[in-house]
Amino acid sequence: MEALLKEAPKVNHHLDHMPNMLVCENLQKVYPTPTGDYVVLDDLQLEIKQSEFVSIIGHSGCGKSTLLTMIAGLNEISGGTIYVDGEPVREAGPDRAVVFQSPSLLPWLTALQNVLIGVKQVFPSASKAEKLEICKYYLDKVGLGNDFHKKATELSQGMQQRVGIARAFALKPKILLLDEPFGMLDSLTRGELQDVLLEIWQKEKITAVAITHDVDESIFLADRVIMMTSGPYAKIGDELVIPFARPRNRKEVLEHPEYYDYRAYLLNFLNH
Numbered sequence: 001m002e003a004l005l006k007e008a009p010k011v012n013h014h015l016d017h018m019p020n021m022l023v024c025e026n027l028q029k030v031y032p033t034p035t036g037d038y039v040v041l042d043d044l045q046l047e048i049k050q051s052e053f054v055s056i057i058g059h060s061g062c063g064k065s066t067l068l069t070m071i072a073g074l075n076e077i078s079g080g081t082i083y084v085d086g087e088p089v090r091e092a093g094p095d096r097a098v099v100f101q102s103p104s105l106l107p108w109l110t111a112l113q114n115v116l117i118g119v120k121q122v123f124p125s126a127s128k129a130e131k132l133e134i135c136k137y138y139l140d141k142v143g144l145g146n147d148f149h150k151k152a153t154e155l156s157q158g159m160q161q162r163v164g165i166a167r168a169f170a171l172k173p174k175i176l177l178l179d180e181p182f183g184m185l186d187s188l189t190r191g192e193l194q195d196v197l198l199e200i201w202q203k204e205k206i207t208a209v210a211i212t213h214d215v216d217e218s219i220f221l222a223d224r225v226i227m228m229t230s231g232p233y234a235k236i237g238d239e240l241v242i243p244f245a246r247p248r249n250r251k252e253v254l255e256h257p258e259y260y261d262y263r264a265y266l267l268n269f270l271n272h
């Protein structure tokens with residue numbers, strides 16, 4: 001296994017010709033605390049190709065959400081630079097859509113209206129019919145074709161997260177940022193939503209970065225799994241290219257002769 005993994009390429013070969021969509025250069029994050037500065041991330045370097053799906057794993061508190069919110073422009077950068085499609089990140093923008101663990105829908109609005117809010121902001125010059133068409137297209141894709149007009153409060157947690165995914169794709173972002181998107185769901189719903197996510201992603205091939213605590217999920221979703229060292233001063237500790245063919249089928253992935261080697265490699269990193 002060691003030899004096989006050591007010889008593995010740095011990115012999936014089908015992405016070789018792709019330009020970088022996301023680059024983190026000498027990235028640092030310091031949180032001031034009453035007892036002094038806490039350096040969460042230090043000298044972190046990361047390059048993600050256009051159309052690449054990357055999972056990030058690491059111990060709780062190592063700084064995964066900090067990294068993701070900095071990429072999103074929601075968390076100030078203490079040092080270094082983040083480039084999205086060549087442009088330095090200074091603030092949040094519609095080129096980066098975030099799916100959080102909890103989708104925080106506006107409860108008094110319907111599924112459709114919740115998606116429409118963002119679409120209106122990002123496509124102000126589109127006609128009302130076009131905007132509605134975008135929203136309905138993605139709601140249908142996440143399996144809510146019969147639930148457009150249900151209020152957020154009438155939706156189960158899994159359905160709400162489906163709206164969260166539809167909302168993110170409807171913005172047509174350059175990067176999709178997912179922070180433990182299925183963390184609050186039962187394992188059956190989790191599996192269903194992983195399939196939904198991959199199905200839409202397979203069509204759109206938006207660059208995606210997903211934080212997860214689940215090693216199996218990290219493998220199933222990604223072209224590459226990034227492993228973060230534990231903080232303080234966390235950085236990228238290792239990475240593993242996942243070469244399984246796409247579109248992915250859970251059964252095929254689980255039955256792949258090398259699946260358990262990849263899984264063991266990631267668990268070994270987390271256990272040391």
Ligand SMILES: Nc1ncnc2c1ncn2[C@@H]1O[C@H](COP(=O)(O)OP(=O)(O)OP(=O)(O)O)[C@@H](O)[C@H]1O
Nearest residue numbers: 031032033038040059060061062063064065066067
């Ligand atoms: N606003 C803040 N002020 C001070 N410290 C913070 C702040 N936000 C996060 N931290 C600290 O920074 C570290 C990294 O937090 P972060 O939430 O990024 O980690 P994480 O890897 O996403 O954790 P988890 O997997 O548990 O969600 C933690 O030690 C956390 O306590």
